[in-house]
Amino acid sequence: MKSLENHLNMKSLAEDDRPREKLLKLGRHSLSDAELLAIVMSSGNKDETALQLAQRMLSEHRNSINELAKLSIADLKKYKGVGEVKAIEIAAAFELGRRRKESDPTERIKITSSQQAYEAIRHHLMDQPHEEFWVLLLNRANQITKEVHLSKGGVSGTVVDVKLICKAAIDHTASGIILAHNHPSGQVLPSEQDKQITKKIREALALFDIVLLDHLIIGDQTYLSFADEHLL
Numbered sequence: 001m002k003s004l005e006n007h008l009n010m011k012s013l014a015e016d017d018r019p020r021e022k023l024l025k026l027g028r029h030s031l032s033d034a035e036l037l038a039i040v041m042s043s044g045n046k047d048e049t050a051l052q053l054a055q056r057m058l059s060e061h062r063n064s065i066n067e068l069a070k071l072s073i074a075d076l077k078k079y080k081g082v083g084e085v086k087a088i089e090i091a092a093a094f095e096l097g098r099r100r101k102e103s104d105p106t107e108r109i110k111i112t113s114s115q116q117a118y119e120a121i122r123h124h125l126m127d128q129p130h131e132e133f134w135v136l137l138l139n140r141a142n143q144i145t146k147e148v149h150l151s152k153g154g155v156s157g158t159v160v161d162v163k164l165i166c167k168a169a170i171d172h173t174a175s176g177i178i179l180a181h182n183h184p185s186g187q188v189l190p191s192e193q194d195k196q197i198t199k200k201i202r203e204a205l206a207l208f209d210i211v212l213l214d215h216l217i218i219g220d221q222t223y224l225s226f227a228d229e230h231l232l
Contacts, residue, residue, distance in 0.1 A: 040093045045081030069094040070127045108143035114225035125182035125218040133181040137174035169210050179215040186220035
């Protein structure tokens with residue numbers, strides 16, 4: 001049987017170690033990832049406080065919120081003390097974080113580099129266990145006017161309809177577009193199929209005087225730019 005020293009609840013911790021009190025006293029930015037997760041979970045199990053459980057969950061995923069956010073409800077429920085309701089609450093918290101990044105900015109984002117394009121589109125593609133294809137539509141000032149979700153596939157690929165890409169660009173009077181899709185493996189090297197479809201899309205868009213500015217492959221916290229690599 002665990003000793004009382006090892007069987008601590010959140011209130012028995014020193015005040016400076018209590019995540020809720022620490023947030024109120026020092027602000028949310030002072031909390032670690034584990035402390036924030038502990039607040040979301042509220043309680044742990046009979047052997048661990050919420051904070052200890054949160055620390056263990058993170059440590060088993062390379063101390064990466066990005067890795068933890070990829071877990072399914074079923075994966076979260078494998079942790080002792082995390083039932084279905086708590087797993088849903090954790091997943092909902094991660095989803096809110098993603099959606100905040102998706103919120104429309106007060107000003108249109110102007111794209112002048114592949115890094116800016118990556119920052120603009122990555123929230124749609126990060127943490128996805130399957131492949132998705134997105135398009136950024138830009139005006140003549142290289143400002144993003146719309147983000148379009150084109151397709152969703154499996155782990156190894158997704159179908160891309162060139163006609164739909166051209167239609168989306170024409171319907172929104174885009175002057176240029178940036179393609180983006182993710183590789184769930186985390187690797188960003190383009191396949192031959194990636195190169196072929198990029199060429200096909202570029203040639204189709206040219207018929208309508210629309211420029212393919214770039215094609216980004218999104219991996220795990222990294223990306224490859226066709227433009228930067230002179231692959232367009």
